[in-house]
Amino acid sequence: MHLDRKTLTTMIRKPHSIIVLLFWAVAVSTVSAESPLPPESPIRPGDRIAIVGNTFADQLRIHGYLETMLLQRWPDNPVSIRNLGWGGDMLNARDRPTNFPAEEETLLAHRTDVIVGCFGMGESFAGEEGVQSFQASVDAWIKSLEGKTYNGKSQVRLVLVSPIANEPLGKLTPRHEQRDRELSAYSQAMSEVAIAAQVPFVDLYQTSRYLMDEPIGPNFTTNGIHLNSYGYWALSHYLFRGLVQDDLASPQPPWRISLDATDLTVQANGLAVSDTARTEAGLTFRATELIAPTLPPPTGEDLPPQLHHFRDSLTIANLAPGIYKLAIDDVSVVTASHDDWARGVTIDTSPAHQQAEAFRAAVNDKNLQFTYSWKALNQVHIVGERKKSPSGKALPAEVIEFNQLAQKRDAKLRDGIERQTRNWRVTRIH
Incomplete structure (x- = not known):
């Protein structure tokens, strides 16, 4: 469900604790209540993590908020991260220069325990008619990682991260409503595949959409879909909580x-x-x-x-x-x-x-x-x-x-x- 500006403004007049609880619930949701959560946190102490995907993933390494939070989470057994994001990457279109090393080589070299995959933004430009094909691609990618033991001892784990919403920026985003419908459809499609495959899923689409509707504060993006530094600061908090959702007791x-x-x-x-x-x-x-x-x-x-x-x-x-x-x-x-x-x-x-x-x-x-x-x-x-x-x-x-x-x-x-x-x-x- 989407909250319009009028409804959200009304909610803001309510006690602040209610607002916090609402957005916390949106931020840390992974697979739906119909499907049991994984027995452990998606990211665990000492994990060797690889981040792959589109511009959103690529730019995480430039701002460093998410990685800093994860490194501070378990100071006695910190994680290690390699960001393999590439601007414009899609599941079935990940072009690289001639003789560029295969991604699997880097995953093996890093002894990767878990892959965080950020896709759906580039694919969404195919429109709603491309949703079914995208779902098939996500499912095929998950299956392609079955049995892979990049750390030499256990099958690599996977976390899926949805695309963000399209921020309304006036003339900069003339197709805002259509693009947002498309991004919603692709995020939902990824969620359905994650539920079926029992793969943790972090829904940044819903979180970002609620935040972008807020009349207070700076813009989150430069052009509707690419986060600025403030956007990365804000959404990294929610992504962090989605990644360590089962380990928040301390x-x-x-x-x-x-x-x-x-x-x-x-x-x-x-x-x-x-x-x-x-x-x-x-x-x-x-x-x-x-x-x-x-x-x-x-x-x-x-x-x-x-x-x-x-x-x-x-x-x-x-x-x-x-x-x-x-x-x-x-x-x-x-x-x-x-x-x-x-x-x-x-x-x-x-x-x-x-x-x-x-x-x-x-x-x-x-x-x-x-x-x-x-x-x-x-x-x-x-x-x-x-x-x-x-x-x-x-x-x-x-x-x-x-x-x-x-x-x-x-x-x-x-x-x-x-x-x-x-x-x-x-x-x-x-």
């Missing part, structure tokens, strides 16, 4: 601290708070980071209410009237009024958040080194007239070196983000 981001300035009672998620004390100008406490912080969104604009749930926050009740500044380890983080603190203030520029952003940059650098080692950037040096040139002759050794760099970066990422105990100080400044 604490998850975001950080939540709720503190009463009168009696110093405190509730916290993601951090352990201790040594709470009043000062002449405010209060102080120590917070031990139990989990890594949530990555901040790449925008300064207001976000839709349903995305507030993905941001770290501090709430302080019963502060005396005034303006208060939060500093963490003497680093100024945010300034807000006592009323704002009572409602809850977003915390996403702390030293820990800066550390998390540096980690995401390291993820992106690893992906860049792997891309240099895997994707042909200049075919003429490989099979063309420059093959025997000095640069052409040097290319095989350079490819090996880039692969080694990627492996070294991957090993370094296993160290994760250092979780620390920091001093938080809230001081009245006006």
Whole structure:
């Protein structure tokens, strides 16, 4: 069912918890209630993951939000990811340059445990009359992976991810309604195949459609179908939860601290708070980071209410009237009024958040080194007239070196983000 703008706006006027529950249910849905879920989470600790598919998959490696979340999920046994996405890929049209290595070679080299397949966008341009053919292609692809043991010990697992919705951007998307019907049909077709094959399925179509209908916040895409950095930040949260849906019992981001300035009672998620004390100008406490912080969104604009749930926050009740500044380890983080603190203030520029952003940059650098080692950037040096040139002759050794760099970066990422105990100080400044 699709919610129009009027209906959604009405819902937003209801208590925020209801909205969160609605969008959480949409985000983590995989196969329907008619089919039992897999006995374990689609992605598991220590998994070696390959992401394949279209532009959506390809661009995941550039932004790094999903991979950073997955790496932080099991710091004691982190996953390892190779992104084999290729802009424009479809199940039956995955063209590669001459002499490009077969995908199976890379899957074997990575000792792949699970493949995350993102298809349906390119195929949807065949219109609704192409849905049946697409279903057959998805089914054939699933069957083609039966018995494949890229990790050398067990059959490779598979997760299917639907295409996103078509975002209405006025003149940029003149066929919006038709394209959205087509994308809905292809997403549903993929879901039906997943149910029949007992393959986990993450429905980003419905999630993205609800979010795109929201009047608050920036656009998610550049042209209706290609996500921008904000779109990848937002949808990566939902994709992450779909991929680890059966393993969400332990604490998850975001950080939540709720503190009463009168009696110093405190509730916290993601951090352990201790040594709470009043000062002449405010209060102080120590917070031990139990989990890594949530990555901040790449925008300064207001976000839709349903995305507030993905941001770290501090709430302080019963502060005396005034303006208060939060500093963490003497680093100024945010300034807000006592009323704002009572409602809850977003915390996403702390030293820990800066550390998390540096980690995401390291993820992106690893992906860049792997891309240099895997994707042909200049075919003429490989099979063309420059093959025997000095640069052409040097290319095989350079490819090996880039692969080694990627492996070294991957090993370094296993160290994760250092979780620390920091001093938080809230001081009245006006």
